[in-house]
Amino acid sequence: MSGLSTLRSLRVLMLGKNRIEKISGLENLVKLDVLDLHGNQIRVIENLNQLCELRVLNLAGNQLECVSNLTGMDTLAELNLRRNNISTINQIDLLPSLLRLFLSFNDIERWSDVECLGESTSLLEITLDGNPLTSEISYKQIVIKNISQLRQLDMKRITDEERRVAALMLKKEEDRRRENHRQSLAKEKKRLAISNAAMRWKAEFPFNKVNTSIKNEHKQTTDLTEENTESDKTKTQEKKWTDEGGGSWLSSVAVWATSQYKNNLPLNAISLTSMDVSQSFLAEIENDNLFLFGPKSLESLDKNWGNQISASVNAVTIQFIYFDDVSSCFEKLRQRFPNITSLVLKECGLSSFRQLNTITQMKKLTSLTIDEGTANPLTQFTLWKYYALYRLVHLSLTTLNGNKISESEVLKSEKIFGCLSLATTSNLSQYRLSALCNQNATSKPHTNITPTLGSGTKEAGKKKAAATTPSKESITDTSLPTEPIGKSALQYTPSKLAQADNLDRQIRHSVSREVVGEICSNVCDIATKQTQFFHLWPRIFIEMVAEAVLEMKDTEAYIRREANEFYCREWNEAP
Numbered sequence: 001m002s003g004l005s006t007l008r009s010l011r012v013l014m015l016g017k018n019r020i021e022k023i024s025g026l027e028n029l030v031k032l033d034v035l036d037l038h039g040n041q042i043r044v045i046e047n048l049n050q051l052c053e054l055r056v057l058n059l060a061g062n063q064l065e066c067v068s069n070l071t072g073m074d075t076l077a078e079l080n081l082r083r084n085n086i087s088t089i090n091q092i093d094l095l096p097s098l099l100r101l102f103l104s105f106n107d108i109e110r111w112s113d114v115e116c117l118g119e120s121t122s123l124l125e126i127t128l129d130g131n132p133l134t135s136e137i138s139y140k141q142i143v144i145k146n147i148s149q150l151r152q153l154d155m156k157r158i159t160d161e162e163r164r165v166a167a168l169m170l171k172k173e174e175d176r177r178r179e180n181h182r183q184s185l186a187k188e189k190k191r192l193a194i195s196n197a198a199m200r201w202k203a204e205f206p207f208n209k210v211n212t213s214i215k216n217e218h219k220q221t222t223d224l225t226e227e228n229t230e231s232d233k234t235k236t237q238e239k240k241w242t243d244e245g246g247g248s249w250l251s252s253v254a255v256w257a258t259s260q261y262k263n264n265l266p267l268n269a270i271s272l273t274s275m276d277v278s279q280s281f282l283a284e285i286e287n288d289n290l291f292l293f294g295p296k297s298l299e300s301l302d303k304n305w306g307n308q309i310s311a312s313v314n315a316v317t318i319q320f321i322y323f324d325d326v327s328s329c330f331e332k333l334r335q336r337f338p339n340i341t342s343l344v345l346k347e348c349g350l351s352s353f354r355q356l357n358t359i360t361q362m363k364k365l366t367s368l369t370i371d372e373g374t375a376n377p378l379t380q381f382t383l384w385k386y387y388a389l390y391r392l393v394h395l396s397l398t399t400l401n402g403n404k405i406s407e408s409e410v411l412k413s414e415k416i417f418g419c420l421s422l423a424t425t426s427n428l429s430q431y432r433l434s435a436l437c438n439q440n441a442t443s444k445p446h447t448n449i450t451p452t453l454g455s456g457t458k459e460a461g462k463k464k465a466a467a468t469t470p471s472k473e474s475i476t477d478t479s480l481p482t483e484p485i486g487k488s489a490l491q492y493t494p495s496k497l498a499q500a501d502n503l504d505r506q507i508r509h510s511v512s513r514e515v516v517g518e519i520c521s522n523v524c525d526i527a528t529k530q531t532q533f534f535h536l537w538p539r540i541f542i543e544m545v546a547e548a549v550l551e552m553k554d555t556e557a558y559i560r561r562e563a564n565e566f567y568c569r570e571w572n573e574a575p
Contacts (some may be wrong), residue, residue, distance in 0.1 A: 004029060016040070016058070023047050037062070038080070045069050059084070060102070070095055081106070082127075093119035104154075105130035111142050118146035125152040141166045145173070189279075194320075196280035197294035201320040201347055285309060290316040290337060297321070298329050301336050315342035315367075323348040324494035327358035334362055342367040350376040353387045354492040360392060367399040368392065389413040390420075391487060424489040 004010070005028045013032060017039035024047050026032070034056040035048075042062040048054070049072030057073070060082040067081065067089040078100040086106040092098065093116045101123060108114055108131040117123065128134060128143065136142070143153055144166035151158060281294030285305070290313045292298065298321065316333065318326055326348060334340065341364050350356075350370060355378070359365065368388065372379040385400060390413040398405055493501070552558050 026051065048073060056080075065107075066090070067092070087113060089114045090116055092116050092123075093121075095120070096122060098122055100125040102127045103131065104128065107131065108133045111146065115146075120147070121149065123147060124150060126150065127154050129154045138169065141169045145170045190282055190284065193279050193282040194293050197282065197297075197320040198347075200280050200294065204322075285313060288312050288314050290340075292316065292318045293320050295321050295325050298325060301329060301332050305336065310337050311339055313337040314339050315344065316340055317344040317346065318348060319346035321348060323350050323355055324496060327355065327492070327494050328497060330358055330361040334364075339364065341365060342369075344369040345376065346371045347375040350378040352378060352492075353381075353384065354490075356384075356388050356391050357490050357492040358494075360395065360488075363395065365392065365395045366397060368397060369401050372401070383416065385409075386413040386416050390417040391490065394484070394487070420490060421484065421487060428489055 002025050004013075004025050008028050009031050010029050011031060012034040013026075013029070014034075014036045016036050020037060020040040020042060023037065023042060023045070026035075026047060027050055030050060030052065032051050032054055035051070035054060036056075036058040038058045039061040042059065043064065045059065045064065045067065046069050048057070049069070051073055053075055054073050055075055056078045057076060058080040060080045062084050064081065064084040064086050065088075067086055068091055070076075070091045071094050073095060075097050076095050077097050079095070079098060080102045082102050082104045084106050086103065087108060089103075089108075092101070092114075098120060099122060101117075103114075104127045108128065111133065114133075117126070126143070126147070128139075133139060140153060140162060144150060144158060144162055281296040282291065283293075283297040283300035284291050292300075316337070323345070326345075340362060343359065343362060343365055345368075348370075359368070370376055370379060370388075374380070378384050386409070388400060389397070389405060389410055393405070393410050393413070
């Protein structure tokens with residue numbers, strides 16, 4: 001494009017279908033009103049910023065892929081970009097006078113690629129037919145919703161009904177965005193609570209370390225404490241967590257929190273005093289699984305979850321809670337959620353075989369999982385699984401750490417630890433042994449027997465005796481599984497409860513000593529006084545008799561004196 005620099009007053013320039021590849025040589029055409037460059041081979045819009053009086057620009061049928069460099073054309077009212085390869089559009093909102101825009105038959109796939117169209121305040125007509133974008137069901141509503149002043153779309157006038165539908169769609173979109181934002185905040189709050197619980201756990205129990213597999217699996221996980229406003233990125237990250245956590249968002253976040261505090265934070269960087277306790281625990285039900293993170297989450301067992309929700313829970317996952325605190329709540333957990341059959345213990349600090357005895361309170365347990373590693377030092381012992389089988393097999397336990405329990409493993413556990421029952425029962429007091437026997441007797445299944453009424457004959461008596469014999473059909477088992485007396489004697493008292501019991505015992509012993517000492521002192525005082533009384537009584541008696549004899553020596557005077565006293569009393573008592 002040359003030889004045009006001298007045409008300063010040119011108003012209309014028609015250069016269609018000339019195989020032009022580059023826009024140039026128009027620097028001096030400041031009076032140009034119409035520029036037609038359709039049907040050429042132009043790839044980039046350029047060198048048009050000085051055309052401040054241009055009203056119509058036709059670039060249809062070229063090879064444009066991106067629309068940009070449109071600044072300076074403040075009077076442009078019509079822009080024709082049909083039949084190009086355009087996939088993205090920029091700076092349309094910088095054309096303050098643009099009224100008509102033709103984008104038919106391009107490669108626009110998403111509204112986000114042309115989002116700047118919604119920023120234009122002057123655009124009245126637009127065509128987008130022939131683009132992949134138009135295949136969307138709500139294509140018209142999307143365009144009308146984002147360009148509120150639009151009058152025509154694809155050469156058709158926009159009706160009031162279409163505007164109403166677009167407004168309704170806009171309202172739904174805003175509600176959906178608001179709900180997504182609320183859910184994101186709730187998830188962020190839960191994630192923060194789990195992370196804080198992990199930090200408190202590490203500060204209180206530094207023996208807890210992450211295993212190598214978790215480190216490798218989450219080495220590339222990004223730090224989610226930074227605010228993420230991009231919804232696609234957030235959804236991608238959450239999907240990744242969910243895939244890694246076996247479909248559970250909470251369990252995957254817990255794995256992430258574990259790996260983060262293990263890999264990135266030194267122990268001396270954690271300050272319990274600066275951490276908000278209210279944000280360091282979480283109790284949540286997800287997919288029929290109860291998750292408990294942090295010690296204070298155990299307090300949530302007292303709240304009313306609702307009968308339907310409580311009955312639907314069949315598994316519980318406990319993490320970042322010391323096992324002694326958990327064991328004291330097993331009975332409450334069983335009562336609140338009666339259908340729990342699976343128990344998962346992650347970072348719980350299990351350290352001794354005796355602690356496993358408390359799990360017997362979960363009567364319907366069929367599956368038990370204890371994370372192996374230094375987070376639960378008990379798992380470092382070779383025989384811990386056999387002791388767990390020995391102690392819990394009466395609960396119909398079928399799975400231990402994801403593996404099916406075989407009959408040979410049960411027999412081996414009995415062979416290894418069977419002598420514990422004899423050793424325990426032989427050292428029990430008679431009172432304690434009787435209490436265990438009574439407890440087992442009351443929890444055994446009872447039978448419902450319905451005798452048949454018969455006549456007084458021998459045959460009827462035989463029928464009646466036969467009727468009183470329980471059959472398989474007449475026995476109804478209504479109890480939970482019971483354990484042998486020898487095993488039930490193997491119990492564990494958490495350290496805090498043991499300390500509390502010891503303190504209570506000391507207080508009662510001290511009070512008892514004080515009361516008994518006071519009683520003994522009183523008894524000694526009474527005995528001393530009684531001895532003194534018996535010693536002085538003969539002399540007192542003689543003195544009393546002598547005084548009475550002396551007083552009655554003058555009989556007449558004594559009678560008169562007594563009579564006067566009697567009449568005086570009668571006179572005073574008379575009404």
